[in-house]
Amino acid sequence: MRNKISFSRILLYFQEVKERNNTFEGKRVSLFSLQATVLALVVSLAASRAPGQAGAGETVIQKATEQFESTPLKTTVLDKGLFMFSGDGGNVAAIVDNASTLLIDSGINSRVTELNHAIFKATGRPVTRLVNTHWHFDHTGGNVYFGSEGVTLIAQENVKKRLSSVQDVPFTGIRDGHYPPQALPAVTYSSSLALHQGSQQLTLVNYGPSHTDGDTVIYISPANVVVVGDLFSNPVYPIIDLASGGSIDGIIQSLNEILAHTDKQTQIVPGHGPLATRADLENYRDMLVQVRQRIKGFVTAGKTIEEVVAAAPTKDFDPTWGGGYVTPDVFTRMVFSSLAKTGSASL
């Protein structure tokens, strides 16, 4: 099993982190970073496969982990003092002011020191605040590291709840959560929160349960950039985290809100994949609406989940959207369960 970490791999991991820390900006290995390393490893071991395969072949978590561990880390400049980092899990955004960097999401834990190097190289300023778009491991994996360094963690209130205990994501094999206290958000909000970072105003908004029950969309103005987390993965089928309150209707509703608050010039940072435009987001919303409509028809007609999967309701969309770690089969099961309101109970 891929997620079983051998003792020799643990030793290699420690050695690698120690070497990176020794060379990073001439900084010595502090008690804090050593503690962060130990805790990161604990979280790494906790993020493992849950029972319940996602159909034939590899699970979503297996495919996703392979991708997140092997994709080179890329830095993209969005605007002056505004960056996107991609490859090590969910996309990460950074906004600088004179003295600090505000981060949005923290990638997977096994690549956090690499991410921190890239951030410092691009921004030249230490991270002091970190906003999580939601609780999933590929967006919060660096929380232990940054939290242990005294960075203030900020998220919608349900993120704290989800990260406080073990969570399973249906149809994916993802089991994670139960983070240590320093990796939990210290600042939480319910429906919206305003922050400033240098010349940029950040508006954090939760539109209700969508991908999870703790999604945050971050509007950055005047840069005209929106960070949407996993409400949009470009261009692949999304995970609908039914056990965390997610639903297909909630995702569509949130996307409609984002479309209403953006324009042609808006740069959209998706949860995964390349930088997107409003037109990309609209196209994605339209696909979701059509898939929802088709599967709703099957649900109303009393079809079973297996009958719906066999009918391949996403077939014509698969060449464009079916190439990610959420296969057409898995996506169909998620949409069906969302509409049939069976949630995780059907698993």
Ligand SMILES: [Zn+2]
């Ligand atoms: Zn997610």
